[in-house]
Amino acid sequence: MKDLEALIVFARVAEMKSFTRAAESLGIHKGRASVLVRELEQQTGATLLHRTTRTVQLTEDGRAFYSRARDLLSEAEELQAMFSQGGMSLRGRIRVDMPAVLAQSVVIPALPELLEAHPELEIELSSTDRRVDLVEEGFDCVVRLGPIVDETLIARPLGHLRMINAASPDYLDRFGVPETLDDLVSQGHRMVHYMRNFGSKSEGWEYPTGNGYKTLLLPGSVRVNSVPAYHEAGLAGLGLIQGGYSSLLPHIKGGTLTEVLPGLLPEPLAASFVVAHRRSLSQRVRAFMKWTEEILKPYFA
Template identity: 45%
Template sequence: MQDKLQALQIFIRVAQLGSFTKAGASLGLSKTHVSNVVAQLEQHLGCRLLHRTTRSVRLTQDGQLCFDRSQLLLEEYQELENLFQLQAAQVSGVLRLDMSTGMARYVLMPGLTAFLQQYPNIQLELSSTDRKVDVVAEGFDCVIRVGSVDDDGLVARRLAELPMRNLASPAYIERYGMPHTLADLSQHRLVHYVSVLGQQNSVFEYTEHGQHKTLAMQGVVTVNNADAYNSACLAGLGIIQAPVIGSVAHLDSGALLDILPQYRCAPMPVWLLYPHRRHLSRRLQLFMQWFEQQLQQYLQECQ
């Protein structure tokens, strides 16, 4: 039984990633072993599950049916195991997560040791990038995203809102002066943030009388990474609009200044996204509850 379950897990990962090599790498198995297991599964079921070419692997009609039913079967089996895992130390398995570098650095990592001590048989695989990952295709259990979300097929759970700040370095203010009005910003520079270089530059965003408004600003630096965004501001290259995560320490030390508090943009929502499933694994439920508490505690400390 265990071998068949493992075969289904391997088949699912091949189908998700569209590659025997990538599936093997993600599971710590050789490409040959993965290929042999899928071939044996096809022989056992008496049907072809995958179309194989030198460049791609894709599901056959029978393979799609097997993929859908196998996911449900494995989720049900995980729930069956969890029924008897009454003690926290017995909850086990791998959690694959994705979140921004800042969220990982300031919210996840400080309390992760305690979480893993409480649940010693849970293992975490963490992706930290500003890239928008494909949750289902890349096999993530959940992702943390900040801002608007538009992912069909995913469950979105709102965790909190991140207060925003307009920030500049003392060196920048010394060179360009302290802005007090929106009109003053015509003499200032904005560090532009875009998800993909080559896109239209960002704008200064603010809320006035409950309405979202924008103001185009000049700038000489455009970045597509949160760390580079903050670093550019610290270096005096322009004004940024950033959430409190990661900026509190710089504000406390005086490395950054909070400017134009009357023209802040609206708080950014924090979402936890996960694929639609009939049942959530116990380990994912525990992580979701714990991470939400960690985030709320961090935001309270930022006030």
């Protein structure tokens, strides 16, 4: 791997947007990192990084070069490990992004067991509701909920995340426990409104019909634009909420939320693993994806 040192350094600088942090993470001097990248730019005849006093950004040529470099580094890692025994410990860094509620409720609680089995594995776990840029931000893989709209990405279906309806016990004491769709109106129920962008129209309360799903617009005084805030609003008794079974189950088991209308569940959310690489993934990334798929299975419809 020594002959690939310049590519390794360049990729890490591109991902961390800093020569200093990249050098520290690789255990080399900042000056060494700068020299290697500068020599790489001279060899390729292109400016790969745009440097300012505050940050380092990929140029257009740099983005294209980075994508191919990541493929090459993954293939080199596979070549190096192709004769290793199948039970060997995984090592190296994985950068992954997934919805915050999945990270908090399922993945992070299971990480100790994974890292105990593979102590040289490093996980950089981003959990956000926004759609990250896999190439620009250097992610090995991401978990996406809902449709994949970017045709340049490669998606592998994981299944459909089960959804449930819930409310706090305090809220149900005040408004009553709905048992039918009509009860939502006759009992004066309210819902917490989730929307990605404020000012957009609320999607309403989703329920199944004979040939699909429809929505019922219920009143509500609170609008939020993040899933964790949406759940917290439900826990605070501000209205009914609809969320993933994986993230709401701990609250239901703990008694801070109560499931309602179990026969009128919202449509399950399609879940996918998404990668940007069109070639081989490293052994550790494939292993992490398989592990994540296994721990998520109980929460899929």
